[in-house]
Amino acid sequence: MGFEWDYRNRLAKAKYYTDTYYPSGDTVTVTFPDVGEKTLYLTGWKDYLYDVHDQLIAAEKYGAYGEGGTLTRAQQFVYRQGHCVVEFDDSGSGSVAYRLYGPGVDMPLAVEHVVPPADPNPAIRHVIWTLTDQQGTVRALACDEGATFETWHVKYTAFGVPTRTGGLPALVNTFYAGRDLDRFTGLYNNRARWYDAGAGRFISEDPLSFAAGDANLYRYCGNSPTNATDPTGQWIDRLAGAVVGAIHGALDVYAANPDASFWEYLTGAGLGALSGAVNPMGEFISAGGAILGGIIDVHNGGSFLGEGFQAGGLIGGLVGGGYAAGKAAFRQAGGKVAGWAAARAGFSAGAKTFGIEGTGAAIGFGYGMVSTGGDFQTSLMYANWGQMAPAATKALARGGAGLYRKFGGRSRRFSQTGAAFGDNIGSADEAYGVIRSSTSDVGAIGRNTGIKPQNIQKVKQHVFHQEHLLDRYVDYGVPAEWGRFDSSMDIANSWKRLEQGTHTADDLRWLRHETAEAWYMRKHGPGYSAAHDAATRYPSPF
Numbered sequence: 168m169g170f171e172w173d174y175r176n177r178l179a180k181a182k183y184y185t186d187t188y189y190p191s192g193d194t195v196t197v198t199f200p201d202v203g204e205k206t207l208y209l210t211g212w213k214d215y216l217y218d219v220h221d222q223l224i225a226a227e228k229y230g231a232y233g234e235g236g237t238l239t240r241a242q243q244f245v246y247r248q249g250h251c252v253v254e255f256d257d258s259g260s261g262s263v264a265y266r267l268y269g270p271g272v273d274m275p276l277a278v279e280h281v282v283p284p285a286d287p288n289p290a291i292r293h294v295i296w297t298l299t300d301q302q303g304t305v306r307a308l309a310c311d312e313g314a315t316f317e318t319w320h321v322k323y324t325a326f327g328v329p330t331r332t333g334g335l336p337a338l339v340n341t342f343y344a345g346r347d348l349d350r351f352t353g354l355y356n357n358r359a360r361w362y363d364a365g366a367g368r369f370i371s372e373d374p375l376s377f378a379a380g381d382a383n384l385y386r387y388c389g390n391s392p393t394n395a396t397d398p399t400g401q402w403i404d405r406l407a408g409a410v411v412g413a414i415h416g417a418l419d420v421y422a423a424n425p426d427a428s429f430w431e432y433l434t435g436a437g438l439g440a441l442s443g444a445v446n447p448m449g450e451f452i453s454a455g456g457a458i459l460g461g462i463i464d465v466h467n468g469g470s471f472l473g474e475g476f477q478a479g480g481l482i483g484g485l486v487g488g489g490y491a492a493g494k495a496a497f498r499q500a501g502g503k504v505a506g507w508a509a510a511r512a513g514f515s516a517g518a519k520t521f522g523i524e525g526t527g528a529a530i531g532f533g534y535g536m537v538s539t540g541g542d543f544q545t546s547l548m549y550a551n552w553g554q555m556a557p558a559a560t561k562a563l564a565r566g567g568a569g570l571y572r573k574f575g576g577r578s579r580r581f582s583q584t585g586a587a588f589g590d591n592i593g594s595a596d597e598a599y600g601v602i603r604s605s606t607s608d609v610g611a612i613g614r615n616t617g618i619k620p621q622n623i624q625k626v627k628q629h630v631f632h633q634e635h636l637l638d639r640y641v642d643y644g645v646p647a648e649w650g651r652f653d654s655s656m657d658i659a660n661s662w663k664r665l666e667q668g669t670h671t672a673d674d675l676r677w678l679r680h681e682t683a684e685a686w687y688m689r690k691h692g693p694g695y696s697a698a699h700d701a702a703t704r705y706p707s708p709f
Contacts, residue, residue, distance in 0.1 A: 169195070186206070186208070213228045222244070223251075275299065305345070306321060319336075343364060406444075409444040411447075412454075416439025417435050446558050484554045488521065524557055531546075603631050608666045
């Protein structure tokens with residue numbers, strides 16, 4: 168098997184070779200350790216196509232005969248929340264597979280297999296239930312065909328090679344750890360990269376590099392496949408960052424005062440864990456600086472857990488935070504392909520993060536000197552807390568926003584004073600759906616505000632329809648992601664008031680802000696943070 172990669176290090180083509188003569192005209196010569204040189208013949212290949220989210224959306228399989236090869240199978244995939252929910256198979260009967268998932272990640276429940284009608288045959292439809300273990304691995308399949316009930320059982324090696332795929336339903340491709348198996352290559356699609364269960368490793372490096380917390384960039388789940396899964400292809404990064412951060416934070420408190428209270432230890436460990444989860448690379452560098460500082464102190468006759476440990480951790484944290492933020496911004500801006508523009512974006516993000524965390528450290532140190540009457544080590548502890556606080560705050564904000572969207576965002580009503588939506592709209596998502604489907608709002612807002620309708624339409628596309636590069640937390644090592652803006656009750660109500668002519672000054676200020684933001688994105692690229700900051704002439708009230 169041979170592989171080709173695209174410019175974003177995604178699998179683009181897989182070629183299958185055999186040592187038996189095949190009249191394809193495409194050969195390679197390979198030297199084997201015990202056999203020597205052998206000529207291998209190409210028998211077929213498969214092309215892979217991805218969307219902007221790096222999700223596999225199409226695959227075409229070719230046989231290596233005929234000019235340019237002969238297409239033998241074409242597949243298309245539709246996603247929802249990171250799961251492939253519909254698979255179209257254009258070969259043969261043109262069947263379709265609809266997949267049902269549970270509320271968790273990679274929790275397959277069932278596949279509905281539909282074969283379209285072909286005269287004189289009616290459509291064929293049946294449901295195959297996937298029975299999984301605690302890791303999401305499909306252990307059995309069950310299908311009720313009316314008069315018969317058929318089951319299939321699947322066994323695996325420790326790293327996930329199914330011992331049986333022949334005889335299983337062709338459109339059931341979800342197997343080990345709930346991930347999709349490509350039967351042509353025998354590889355699992357683990358989103359960020361492909362996993363070779365036969366070798367027990369990934370076939371490409373971890374996109375997070377050493378920030379993932381593993382010196383072996385190809386290793387799967389720390390070589391512990393029975394105890395963990397890796398649904399994203401980036402397993403240990405944030406967990407390792409949180410663990411190292413918690414230990415580092417607690418030791419920093421001990422260095423300042425071995426007799427510190429439980430709450431001081433909890434604060435130090437908590438800030439370290441949150442900061443490490445948001446920015447693993449920064450925490451690893453910080454911990455390395457602390458260890459180096461402690462070693463220098465010991466060499467000079469001092470204690471390992473002393474001022475050197477604290478100061479080294481602080482300096483390492485500032486350097487690591489800036490480095491990680493700059494590296495993330497560099498990658499998001501296009502990396503080496505984009506050249507100087509990406510380097511400038513990386514430097515800017517790194518300097519910004521260094522400044523923010525440095526300010527926090529200075530405030531913490533000053534507070535410590537004042538509150539303790541000049542105790543240097545305690546002040547260093549507060550400086551470390553101040554340095555970690557921005558990243559920890561981002562972690563809490565993102566976690567709180569996620570909990571709100573999951574548990575609270577859909578239950579809150581629109582029947583507030585001045586709201587334009589009534590009790591028949593139960594959530595911001597529903598209100599956004601109403602706005603997206605409206606054909607009269609753009610003209611009405613134009614008449615009510617005096618703004619050209621074409622500009623109103625651009626704002627509507629920008630706020631309610633388009634996906635953007637959401638990069639607000641790149642400075643803290645959180646990768647940017649493509650997506651629509653989160654639904655907001657305030658914005659939905661503002662839009663409706665503008666349509667009805669009952670708008671306020673805040674509504675107009677928000678509209679001007681979004682107009683400026685949309686213009687900036689069209690001119691300078693999809694990054695949200697830069698556009699939002701550039702539109703500060705009209706600050707959004709929401």
